Amino acid sequence: MKKAISKVLLTALSAAVILSACSKAPEESRFIPKTAGVVLELNAKQLTTKLVSNGITMDKLFEAVQQKDTSNEVMKAWKDAENSGVDLQSHFFLSVVTPTTAGLDQYVSVTASLKDADKFEAFVKKQSPDLKIETKNDLKYFWKADEQCIVGWTKSTTILIKSINTNELKKFAPGQQGFPAPGDAPAEADSTEVSPVALVSDSNEAAWLTELDHLFHLKKDESAASIEPFNKLLKENADAGLFFNAESFYNSTNMTMIPANFKKLMEGTYYASTINFENGKIVCEGDSYLGKEMTAIMKKYGSKEIDYDLIKKYPGTNITGLIAYAFDFHMIGDIIKLMSVDGMVNMSLAKSGVTLDDILDAFEGQLAYVASDFAITKQESQYMPGHFSDKPSAKWIFTLKVGKKEAFDKIMTSPMLKDVFAKEGDHYVITNPMMAATAPPMSITDKYITLGSDSTLLQEYLAGKGSIKLPEGVESKLKGNMMAGYVDLDKLVNSVPDSEVDADAKPLFAKAKELFKDAYFNTKMNGNDKQHGEIVINFKNKDQNSLVQLVNFGTEAAKLIQEKKAKEEGENAAIDSAAANADTVK
Structure with missing residues (x-):
């Protein structure tokens, strides 16, 4: 799944800073649940205008970094994303969500629009021919059990859900495995205990599908848009937006150790911020x-x-x-x-x-x-x-x-x-x-x-x-x-x-x-x-847009990394060659 989706949604998510278009009320936002603890929104039109007006495009960036090497994997990923059916001119949302479906951990979701759902399906099949695409009501989806990841799409929208492994965090809670509560004896290892990896199985598919279907069919009062601070943030038309819902985190199953009175104190607390790249x-x-x-x-x-x-x-x-x-x-x-x-x-x-x-x-x-x-x-x-x-x-x-x-x-x-x-x-x-x-x-x-x-x-x-x-x-x-x-x-x-x-x-x-x-x-x-x-x-530099300056600096950094990598590969090849010659002489 990573081989496919990283070349589509995740590539598209990063590419949102390059290509997108305006929407006063992003359609994609209606798929964000009110149980989302953190939401990052990228208004890509705002960003692309500031870059393109300074002569920066994705092709030029890759050419600058890869020296016009169109066979490079990153360049291929970008070209695949352009032809995947994902609307790279839409708003992109990255969210950390507390699920409503019982038995599931928190997860990360990526939400984007589709220009062509048939193209997207064809792309998925091309990347992973053995992948099993299923249909449920108005959406299609595929599930990767080994990665606890599910991707679904309708004619206009696609959502990726990736589980967050919170077992490492849970064990530090008082009274949990590996971290005894005050007065408890140290826990002894249980040879019969099943590791978190072994617990991952296809049996989770039904639960994750239920959660995915829930996101695609959120009622108005279930959507984050029903929260006034989030709704207000969407209307700001900023380059990017950040929303934090403290209550969602403190009410999650991972925060059961937090006192109820503290949760009460945090009820109704939110943080909403706009981010704009201006000249200088x-x-x-x-x-x-x-x-x-x-x-x-x-x-x-x-x-x-x-x-x-x-x-x-x-x-x-x-x-x-x-x-x-x-x-x-x-x-x-x-x-x-x-x-x-x-x-x-x-x-x-x-x-x-x-x-x-x-x-x-x-x-x-x-x-x-x-x-x-x-x-x-x-x-x-x-x-x-x-x-x-x-x-x-x-x-x-x-x-x-x-x-x-x-x-x-x-x-x-x-x-x-x-x-x-x-x-x-x-x-x-x-x-x-x-x-x-x-x-x-x-x-x-x-x-x-x-x-x-x-x-x-x-x-x-x-x-x-x-x-x-x-x-x-x-x-x-x-x-x-x-x-x-x-x-x-x-x-x-x-x-x-x-x-x-x-x-x-x-x-x-x-x-x-x-x-x-x-x-x-x-x-x-x-x-x-x-x-x-x-x-x-x-x-x-007060006269040039700050995003352009950061991208230019990032390009220089990428060049440096590539040159250093090439230099190290050359040195290693020389060492291997010298060693091979020495063996031949012997």
């Missing part, structure tokens, strides 16, 4: 939809904005990256209480002399981390004098804002910390020698907990006389959000020494250095029931 940047915008329980918590405490002063007073100009977050710590308490584990938490804290409420009161929920001067340099080992190796280094500050002074002082003087810290004036200092020897420089007061990479930087930050230097426009993207961050991709990539790069890869690495500039992200509340977030990756 990739833009991802998404919304996190909160369920009833989380909405009530957000409404109770409201949203907070990051304290930008925690970032602004950083005394550095060569900024590598930063992140800041703001939220009311009491929200964590409400979540713990909703899950009915607050009693357990307080019991575990009993000997420490503090309660959960003390901890929640002690911190305001404002934190920031800023790093600068990132570099990779040769450093001498403290354990092996004279031995040097490349190691990363950076200057940094981490700070956390204190909440109620009384609660904080109670924690710092509690039995669990009294042997570690002591108060001197308005500061707490480390008294434990072992901890003091390894801990970074720090300042702990009843207002802030601040750590730094070195004492000089820490004192400059605490003095508040610094003023961070960020690229133009970045500050406005950080302020006013509940979470925000920035990273200088250019500095990170260029910090890697050329000496660490393989000689054959240096030309490609040089191109990588010229690709990315920086990136930032932010998140803010939109009412009480939705968070809106944005991620932007900026490229150095």
Whole structure:
């Protein structure tokens, strides 16, 4: 089945970034069930327009990589896909689904449209002459027991279903085989136990066919389109879309170990994001939809904005990256209480002399981390004098804002910390020698907990006389959000020494250095029931589409791989030839 389908649906799925057409309401979306946990949509018209307008087609890509070798297997796969009857100009959906049919594990499905169902059937028969094609009502299908995979099609649509082997995940659940629950004796191997491979048989065909038939005939309220966030995402007409349904995962049979109250907390929570490739940047915008329980918590405490002063007073100009977050710590308490584990938490804290409420009161929920001067340099080992190796280094500050002074002082003087810290004036200092020897420089007061990479930087930050230097426009993207961050991709990539790069890869690495500039992200509340977030990756070349730049870079990488493979094959052939000649001489 892989020999056939990988040349059709999976090839077509990747090819969706090259050839497709527009549809305001993708017909293929009606075959996505509401039990899908993750859905990736590729709007191929958006993508093909941006590539073709820059002279990039599949033929040119293969010619560039394979040096016009039309006999190459990948080229053949693409040509087969073009003539397979699959509509390469349709929307493509890749989904991870929790089945509705009893006895089945989660599976991956690929959904696409057909231009010609007869062509598709002929293609399948050509690829696998011995394959048995069956008919059920209005659909045809074939089943591969050894791969737990089924493919079905009607006159207009084809769906591939491939089982996900979750046995490896299940065995790590408490009480399951190989991972005993607390107090259980280690499980002994059972020689009579049947392995998961042996359980795979044609007997599963009926169950998978039932699931496939269910997908082809979803009722309106069974479709993911009945979920408003997913339906809204489909109307965005973006280059690509990503949808996540947390509830679907937590309600699957693989997540039985998760507390029911946590599942209740996640009811009605979704994430939907668009991805667009624009000139000089990739833009991802998404919304996190909160369920009833989380909405009530957000409404109770409201949203907070990051304290930008925690970032602004950083005394550095060569900024590598930063992140800041703001939220009311009491929200964590409400979540713990909703899950009915607050009693357990307080019991575990009993000997420490503090309660959960003390901890929640002690911190305001404002934190920031800023790093600068990132570099990779040769450093001498403290354990092996004279031995040097490349190691990363950076200057940094981490700070956390204190909440109620009384609660904080109670924690710092509690039995669990009294042997570690002591108060001197308005500061707490480390008294434990072992901890003091390894801990970074720090300042702990009843207002802030601040750590730094070195004492000089820490004192400059605490003095508040610094003023961070960020690229133009970045500050406005950080302020006013509940979470925000920035990273200088250019500095990170260029910090890697050329000496660490393989000689054959240096030309490609040089191109990588010229690709990315920086990136930032932010998140803010939109009412009480939705968070809106944005991620932007900026490229150095602002005039060319980011997808085109990535494809061109990928082409160069593919060339490098091919050349390296050819070089290795040549070297191996020379070695084999020399060995053969040596044997002949003997």
